[in-house]
Amino acid sequence: MGILDDTPMRPLLLLIAALVQAADRPNVVFFLIDDLGYADCGFNGGKEIRTPNIDRLAAEGTVLEHHYVQPVCSPTRAALLTGRYATRTGIYNVVRPGAGWGLPLGERTLAQAMKSAGYETAITGKWHLGEYERAYLPTSRGFDHQYGHYFGMIDYFTHERDGKMDWHRGDQPLKEEGYSTHLIAKEAVKRIEARDRTKPLFLYVPFNGVHSPMQVPDSYLKPYGSLTGSRQKLAGMLAAVDEAIGQVVGAMEKSGMGKDTLIIFSSDNGGPPPGINAPLRGFKGSLWEGGTRAAAFVRWPGHVPAGKRLAHPMHIIDWYPTLIGLAKGSLEQKLPIDGRDVWPMLTKGAGSPHEAILSVQSPTRAALRMGDWKLLSLTGPADEGDASAKKAAKKKAKAKDAGHPAVQLFNLAQDPSESTDLSAKEPERLKAMSAKLAEMLKGAVPSGQK
Secondary structure (H helix, E strand, O other), rough: OOOOOOOOOOHHHHHHHHHHHHHHHEEEEEEEEOOOOOOOHHHHOOOOOOOOOHHHHHHOOOEEEOOEEEHHHHHHHHHHHHHHHHHOOOOOOOOOOOOOHHHHHOOOOOHHHHHHHEHHHEEEOOOOOOOOOOOOOOOHOOEEEEEEEOOOOOOOOOEEEEEEEOOOOOEEOOOOOOOEEEEEEEEHHHHOOOOOOOOOOEEEEEOEEEEEEEEHHOOOOHHHOOOOOHHHHHHHHHHHHHHHHHHHHHHHHHHOOHHHHHOOOOOEOOOOOOHHHHHHHOOOOOOOOOHHHEEEEOOOOOOOOOEEEEOOOEHHHHHHHHHHHOOOOOOOOOOOOOOOOOHHHHHHHOOOOOOEEEEOOOOOOOEEEOOOOEEEEEEEOOOOHHHHHHHHHHHHHHOOOOOOOEEEEEOOOOOOOOOOOOOOOHHHHHHHHHHHHHHHHHHOOOOOOO
């Protein structure tokens, strides 16, 4: 007989064993901010908006200066939760209310992988990956707990979009009063306080702030009287998000999770106006750096260096294998993984594990990052869904790109604002990168949009 087989101490010993196993792996809290400008927070040079809680966390960790995402929200969320590019999932554009599509059901999600590794899993905030059938909802995709909304652009106070309520707990409709940023933070705190202490926690907190509509309680506007219009409202909304993150981290520290928790912070895409992405060019919805490079950092005291800024490029797909590896979970799956484990880059001084990083708007419209160089290829519509959507996207893309060559080449180390096209001066590099881009786009699936 083993020591645990026939003893009154067996329950206690099992609990101790579970706690030891849980302590061997980090809790993970992932803050995803909606439509945050690259330079709106203090840690990335912002001067107008005070973000003390976010900036403190960034200073205690490593700022990721070249953290790539997708140009809009649903594709970034799909990339995070699958470790796969949009060319694999077909999520090139936003999933709208009532749409008959979402993240394909054949995809394994990060939540499912973490749950299989023994984690308690929770999402508090915005889902945006499909809801027209129950199989597409968070609790069917690996989350033990769900709270928040399924789509973007909800009213922050009524939680309605287009006159319909979009607020849920456990994927069941919920009528609740309050400012959504406050409620999301309150639920995240609740999940921390009520967590299963025998398991590590994976807590995904995708705020709808600072996405439009531009709404915030008046008290958050008062410190920003020098700003006007939408910029003042954005300042108040970001201040509310900063306060919310401070509350969540405070709950972590109070509950003893602080030293054992990996915090990841990122925007889901570049900011639209009135957000500021300087010195990067462009805004949300574009393949310019201002659309695809996110304000981001990672923090885990004693494991991730503090006070460091990292220039090596990575993509949000990389968190999938990295977090599953830290969770001691399995990366064995039928579908190929595009992400790479960036833990050696974050903690041991290794370089980027990528030869090339892809950003896409459609199976033919993409950007490629290789080292300091970026190839921009605007040769098709931004998305390829139904005929009307394809026609509208093509017309919009044509107007937006009027006067710009279809293929451009930039040295981001020398020209972060992408102001000088070097394609004519670097024909061999252009040829090689074009070939690599064609290779990575080969077999790209069509849009899942219906």
